[in-house]
Amino acid sequence: MNPLAAELNSIIENVNPHILEMLSEMGKKLYFPKGILTQSAEAKQKAHKINATIGIAKQNNRVMALPSITALINGIDPDNFLPYASSFGVPELREKWKHALFQKNPSLVGKEISLPVVTGGITHSVSTFSDLWVDAGDTVILPDMMWGNYSMTFGIRNRAKIVQYNTYTPDLKQIDIDSFEHTILRESSNNKKVVVLLNFPHNPTGYTLSVDEAKRVSSILIGVAKHGSNVVVGCDDAYFGLFYEQETMKESIFSLLTGADKRLVAVKLDGATKEDYVWGLRTGFVTYGVGVDSDSSVAVSGCSSSSKKPSLSDLYFALEKKTAGCIRGCVSNASHLSQSVVLKSMEDENYPKYKQEKFDLLKSRALAIKEVLKDPIYSDAWDVYPFNSGYFMCIRLKDVDAETLRLHMLDNYGIGLISLGKDNIRVAFSCLEQDQIKLLFDMVLQGINELRKLN
Numbered sequence: 054m055n056p057l058a059a060e061l062n063s064i065i066e067n068v069n070p071h072i073l074e075m076l077s078e079m080g081k082k083l084y085f086p087k088g089i090l091t092q093s094a095e096a097k098q099k100a101h102k103i104n105a106t107i108g109i110a111k112q113n114n115r116v117m118a119l120p121s122i123t124a125l126i127n128g129i130d131p132d133n134f135l136p137y138a139s140s141f142g143v144p145e146l147r148e149k150w151k152h153a154l155f156q157k158n159p160s161l162v163g164k165e166i167s168l169p170v171v172t173g174g175i176t177h178s179v180s181t182f183s184d185l186w187v188d189a190g191d192t193v194i195l196p197d198m199m200w201g202n203y204s205m206t207f208g209i210r211n212r213a214k215i216v217q218y219n220t221y222t223p224d225l226k227q228i229d230i231d232s233f234e235h236t237i238l239r240e241s242s243n244n245k246k247v248v249v250l251l252n253f254p255h256n257p258t259g260y261t262l263s264v265d266e267a268k269r270v271s272s273i274l275i276g277v278a279k280h281g282s283n284v285v286v287g288c289d290d291a292y293f294g295l296f297y298e299q300e301t302m303k304e305s306i307f308s309l310l311t312g313a314d315k316r317l318v319a320v321k322l323d324g325a326t327k328e329d330y331v332w333g334l335r336t337g338f339v340t341y342g343v344g345v346d347s348d349s350s351v352a353v354s355g356c357s358s359s360s361k362k363p364s365l366s367d368l369y370f371a372l373e374k375k376t377a378g379c380i381r382g383c384v385s386n387a388s389h390l391s392q393s394v395v396l397k398s399m400e401d402e403n404y405p406k407y408k409q410e411k412f413d414l415l416k417s418r419a420l421a422i423k424e425v426l427k428d429p430i431y432s433d434a435w436d437v438y439p440f441n442s443g444y445f446m447c448i449r450l451k452d453v454d455a456e457t458l459r460l461h462m463l464d465n466y467g468i469g470l471i472s473l474g475k476d477n478i479r480v481a482f483s484c485l486e487q488d489q490i491k492l493l494f495d496m497v498l499q500g501i502n503e504l505r506k507l508n
C-alpha cells in the first residue's frame with residue numbers, strides 16, 4: 054500500500070471505520086500522488102521567479118497558444134482554458150457547484166458535505182463511484198428499468214453482480230417500493246455491504262419519487278444501515294431540477310441520506326451536462342455525504358488543526374483526494390475549457406432566468422404529452438408509465454413487439470424511438486416540438502395497427 058493511501062485510510066478510519074470498510078480494494082489503494090501535479094501546484098503558488106515544472110508551454114509569461122484556437126474563444130482568457138485543470142477540478146467551479154447544491158437542496162442546510170470533485174461528465178462520475186466503492190462480485194442494486202450504461206460500468210468494468218427490483222407495480226399505478234425494500238433487505242442480509250444506485254428523474258421512465266415515497270425509500274436505506282449493514286448509495290441526479298408536478302420531491306434524495314447513519318455513504322453524481330444543456334462539454338461532479346457516529350468524538354469542521362482527532366472535513370478531503378487520484382489515473386483531469394464555460398455561465402446574472410425558460414419549455418412538452426395521451430384511442434395499444442420529470446417517458450405496448458415497432462417506425466415513417474426489452478418504447482420528449490407530440494403518438498398507433506394486421 055502506498056504510504057499516501059495508508060495515510061488517507063487512517064484518517065478515514067479514525068473518523069468512521071465503516072467508511073473504510075465500504076471502500077473497494079481500489080478505493081483503499083487510491084491516493085493523490087505528490088508527483089508532478091502537486092509539485093507544480095506548489096510552484097504555482099511560490100515559484101515567482103522561474104517556474105519550470107509543468108508539462109505545458111509558456112511564452113511571455115502567458116500560456117503558449119495558437120491564434121487559430123484563441124480566436125475561437127471569446128470572453129475567456131487563454132490562461133483559463135488552455136492549461137490543464139487540477140484533477141480535483143477548477144476550485145471556483147467546485148465552490149460554486151457546492152453552493153448551488155445547498156440552494157437546490159434545502160434539506161442539506163446544517164449538514165456537511167464534501168467539496169464536489171469535477172469529472173468528465175456524469176458517466177465518468179458513475180464510473181469513478183464504481184471504482185471507489187465496488188469490488189468484483191459486490192452486489193449493486195438497480196431497478197429493472199434502468200439506464201443501460203450501468204451494466205457497462207458496474208457489470209462489465211467493475212464486475213459487480215447487478216440485482217434488480219421491479220421499477221413499477223404490475224398495474225403500472227405506482228413505483229414498486231415494496232419490491233425495492235424486499236430486495237434491499239434480502240441482499241443486506243446476504244452481504245456485508247450493499248451498493249444501491251438511485252436515479253431521479255429516472256431514465257428511461259421520467260419518474261421522480263413523491264415526497265412521501267422519497268421519505269420511505271430513504272428510511273428503508275437508513276433502517277438497513279442502522280441494523281448493521283454497510284450501505285453505499287449513488288444518487289445519479291443527471292436530470293436534476295426538471296420536476297414538473299406539485300407533489301414530486303424537488304430535492305435529491307442525497308440530502309435525506311447525508312449524515313443519516315455512520316454506515317451509510319451517499320454519493321451525489323450529477324453535472325452540468327443535462328441540467329445546463331451542455332451535453333458535449335462533459336462536466337460532471339462527485340460529492341460525498343456521510344454520517345459519523347453521533348457519540349464519537351469527531352471534531353467538527355474547522356477544528357481539526359487544534360484537535361488531534363481528524364474531523365469530518367478531513368475525512369471528506371481524504372475521499373476527495375482518492376477521487377481525484379482515480380481521475381488522475383484515468384483521464385488525468387476534466388476539460389478546463391468546459392469548466393470555465395460552465396463557471397462563467399453560472400456567474401451570469403441571467404443564468405436563473407435562462408434556466409427557468411428551458412424548464413418551462415420542457416415542462417410544457419411533458420404536460421402536452423399527458424394531455425394527448427388522455428385520448429382513449431390509444432388505450433388498447435399501450436399503457437403509459439407514470440412520469441413527472443426529466444427528459445423521457447415510456448409506454449408499455451399491449452400486443453406488438455417493441456423492437457419490431459421501432460424498426461417499422463424508422464423504416465416506414467422516419468420516426469426514431471428507443472425500444473427497451475420486448476414491450477417498452479421510450480420517447481425523449483426533450484427533443485419534441487409541441488406540434489410533433491400528437492402527430493408522433495398518432496403515427497405510433499398507426500404503426501401498431503399495421504403490425505397487428507401482419508400478425
Ligand SMILES: Cc1ncc(COP(=O)(O)O)c(C=O)c1O
Pocket residue numbers: 173174175176177200252255256289291324326327332335336337
Ligand atoms: C441516468 C443517466 N445518468 C448519466 C447519464 C450520462 O450523463 P453524461 O452525459 O453527463 O455522461 C445519462 C445519459 O444518458 C443518464 O441518462
